[in-house]
Amino acid sequence: MTVASVDGRRVVLTFRGELHADALRALDARFADPRLREADAWVLEMHELTHIDLACAYALLRALSRRPDGASLTLRGARRAVARTLRHAGIDAIGAIEE
Template sequence: MSGLERIDLACAYALLSVATRAPDTVSVTIRGARRAVQRSLRHAGLDTVATIEE
């Protein structure tokens, strides 16, 4: 994620969709995302099913 400067909500929602379909034994961690990307991911609700590390 460190190479992304921004991500639109459609992509963030697609990641959310994949993360919510993952089995309960799988954990999703986002690392290295810039603040703008983190903000979009949180706005989409990805932080409810994944860990977003700075």
């Protein structure tokens, strides 16, 4: 996952490859990025994410639940299997998943 600040108020997080349980620490570390605390809008680009396991989906849910109050959340380009796992974890309850 890479983090790019687009105008200071919007943060774009780009996911690539596969996310398995062995990536949990790295995922948590990325979500400690200070730019995330200041953003009004979070966009997660998932076009290049080919797989996410349920442990990482729940870790993602926890991290996204800690975003600033009122910050919007949009997940873009998730493949069908990735979107299914994210919905199973409940991420669709806190943001929009655009396939």
